[in-house]
Amino acid sequence: MPNVLSSNIPDIVIGRLPIYLRALTRLAQEGRDVTSSHELGQRLGISSAQIRKDLSHFGGFGKQGTGYQIAYLIEQLKQVLKVDQEWEVALVGVGDLGRAVAHYRGFAERGFRIVAAFDTDSSKVGKSIDGVAVQSTDTLDTFIREHKIKIAMIAVPAESAQAVADLLIEAGVRAILNYAPINLNVPDNVHVQYIDPVTHLQRMTYYL
Amino acid sequence: MPNVLSSNIPDIVIGRLPIYLRALTRLAQEGRDVTSSHELGQRLGISSAQIRKDLSHFGGFGKQGTGYQIAYLIEQLKQVLKVDQEWEVALVGVGDLGRAVAHYRGFAERGFRIVAAFDTDSSKVGKSIDGVAVQSTDTLDTFIREHKIKIAMIAVPAESAQAVADLLIEAGVRAILNYAPINLNVPDNVHVQYIDPVTHLQRMTYYL
Numbered sequence: 001m002p003n004v005l006s007s008n009i010p011d012i013v014i015g016r017l018p019i020y021l022r023a024l025t026r027l028a029q030e031g032r033d034v035t036s037s038h039e040l041g042q043r044l045g046i047s048s049a050q051i052r053k054d055l056s057h058f059g060g061f062g063k064q065g066t067g068y069q070i071a072y073l074i075e076q077l078k079q080v081l082k083v084d085q086e087w088e089v090a091l092v093g094v095g096d097l098g099r100a101v102a103h104y105r106g107f108a109e110r111g112f113r114i115v116a117a118f119d120t121d122s123s124k125v126g127k128s129i130d131g132v133a134v135q136s137t138d139t140l141d142t143f144i145r146e147h148k149i150k151i152a153m154i155a156v157p158a159e160s161a162q163a164v165a166d167l168l169i170e171a172g173v174r175a176i177l178n179y180a181p182i183n184l185n186v187p188d189n190v191h192v193q194y195i196d197p198v199t200h201l202q203r204m205t206y207y208l
Numbered sequence: 209m210p211n212v213l214s215s216n217i218p219d220i221v222i223g224r225l226p227i228y229l230r231a232l233t234r235l236a237q238e239g240r241d242v243t244s245s246h247e248l249g250q251r252l253g254i255s256s257a258q259i260r261k262d263l264s265h266f267g268g269f270g271k272q273g274t275g276y277q278i279a280y281l282i283e284q285l286k287q288v289l290k291v292d293q294e295w296e297v298a299l300v301g302v303g304d305l306g307r308a309v310a311h312y313r314g315f316a317e318r319g320f321r322i323v324a325a326f327d328t329d330s331s332k333v334g335k336s337i338d339g340v341a342v343q344s345t346d347t348l349d350t351f352i353r354e355h356k357i358k359i360a361m362i363a364v365p366a367e368s369a370q371a372v373a374d375l376l377i378e379a380g381v382r383a384i385l386n387y388a389p390i391n392l393n394v395p396d397n398v399h400v401q402y403i404d405p406v407t408h409l410q411r412m413t414y415y416l
Contacts, residue, residue: 014414018407022389044391073405082413089409100308101405106389150416151409158234166327175412177405181230181314183252191415193408195384197309198318199226200401201297201359204383205290206222207399208358 009057014081016054019044021077028070036067040096088115090149090173092164093156094124094134097179104130112151116143120160137167144171151175158182165192217265220290224262227252229285236278236360244275297356298324299383300372301364302342305387309363310337320359324351334399345375352379359383367389373400 023043027035037055041048055073058080078084089112091102101107102114117129118137125136135143143149152173156164161180168176175191178184181199184192231251235243236411245263246264249256263281266288286292297320299310309315310322326345333344343351351357360381364372369388376384384400386392389407392400 005367015411016411017414019391021410022404022407023391026390039358041372043393045393046350080414081410082416083410087413096311096313100311103304103308104405105304106404107409110410112406112409135217151412154404174416175374175410177408182234183227183231185251185253193412195403195405195408196314197312197403198314198320198363199230200385200403201295201320201383202226202229202289202291202318203223204359204385204399204401205295206225206288208290208382 013054013057016046017077017081017158020051020054021074021081021083024068024070024074028074028116032146033070034067034207035070040068082112087112087151088149089113090140090144090152090168091117091132092119092137092140092154093160093166093180094119094129095155095157098155099129099177101153102132114153115147115149118143137164138160140167141171144168149173151156151177152183153177153179155179221262221265225285225289228259228262229289229291230401232278232282232285236282241278242275243278248276251336291319295320295359296319296352296355296357298323298348298360299325299340299347299351299374300327300348300360300362300376301368302327302337303363303365303390304365306317307337309387311341322361323355323357326351345372348375350377352376352381357381361385361387362392363387365398 020040023040037048037051040051059077083155089097091114092115094102107114114132117132118121118140119125119134120137127134150173152168154161154164154176158180161178161182162184165176165184165186169186169190174189177193177195179195179203181196186192225255231248245256245259248259266284299306299322302310302325310325315322319330325340325342326331326348327342328345332342335342358381360376362369362372362384366388369386369390370392373384373392373394381399385403386400387403389404396398
């Protein structure tokens with residue numbers, strides 16, 4: 001019952017779980033059955049002690065000396081992260097960036113299916129991107145409510161991003177992946193993650 | 209002399225500076241001249257005390273009661289992060305993902321110019337993406353050395369990413385933005401940042 005046990009896991013630990021899941025999935029693809037906190041740590045640049053501690057939050061994963069059963073651990077992590085199901089995702093903004101997001105196959109491959117795309121540009125509405133018809137942003141509220149969509153990706157220009165976020169949240173979205181290079185103000189019950197590759201580059205140039 | 213003062217800034221603080229820079233740039237675009245740690249904190253969801261502490265590492269930025277001069281702070285932050293210059297960047301992998309990366313205008317707009325693109329697929333070599341000719345990966349080492357390129361973006365499949373990273377590092381690259389969904393093992397003097405939107409989604413589904 002990991003979802004019961006895991007209700008008080010610190011956010012920083014939750015943030016590492018997808019990384020563990022990714023590394024374990026990769027190990028499974030390489031044909032491996034068993035791994036250790038030591039091996040995972042080496043692959044991820046995280047101490048094995050940290051990994052053992054993180055995974056101990058869920059209870060009973062690792063047995064001292066025998067390592068982790070990869071398939072079992074993958075299954076448990078997916079359950080904890082609630083990615084043992086497919087999630088429907090709405091995409092807002094289908095300019096250059098939004099189209100790139102829509103074309104990225106990694107989302108569907110890992111359980112996130114873009115089921116709707118919205119844009120304010122009437123010349124884009126009605127066109128199809130990777131099988132998803134672009135709708136007018138006017139229909140966003142109705143669509144999100146009817147389909148009970150909880151996850152959205154924002155790929156609109158920075159100046160429109162907050163207004164789009166407000167619309168999405170009003171319609172029931174609770175998790176936003178924001179590609180617009182701006183911080184969003186959202187209520188406490190809404191989660192936001194940011195994808196801004198330039199900020200990642202900028203934190204490395206400091207060291208060059 | 210921020211670059212002298214800033215030599216011992218904790219990595220976690222460095223990680224927040226690009227976010228401050230982005231928010232300040234946005235304020236400047238809105239026509240603003242002065243801001244406060246309180247306002248920045250509200251925009252970013254960071255406490256004003258944290259912001260004051262972070263910025264105090266550089267000395268003399270804020271004057272109690274008068275707020276921060278936005279243009280001056282932007283200039284100082286750019287200098288600290290070494291983004292007061294243009295950086296040349298190499299891109300490896302021009303499949304769907306790599307092409308999307310190459311087309312993203314935010315890089316050039318914020319000082320990172322893609323000057324070379326590499327792929328192992330001979331059908332792609334010689335073609336041009338946004339004005340950059342795709343070269344064979346065979347020429348990567350020579351090109352990176354000759355142009356003294358320090359920053360690269362990896363957009364190859366996961367199974368090739370480590371080998372590409374090794375090549376890049378051997379040629380002199382010291383900062384890698386990795387879009388492949390795999391952790392890279394690199395020497396201590398090389399910095400890696402990861403862009404994997406699925407891990408960001410997965411850390412939010414936990415809370416849904």
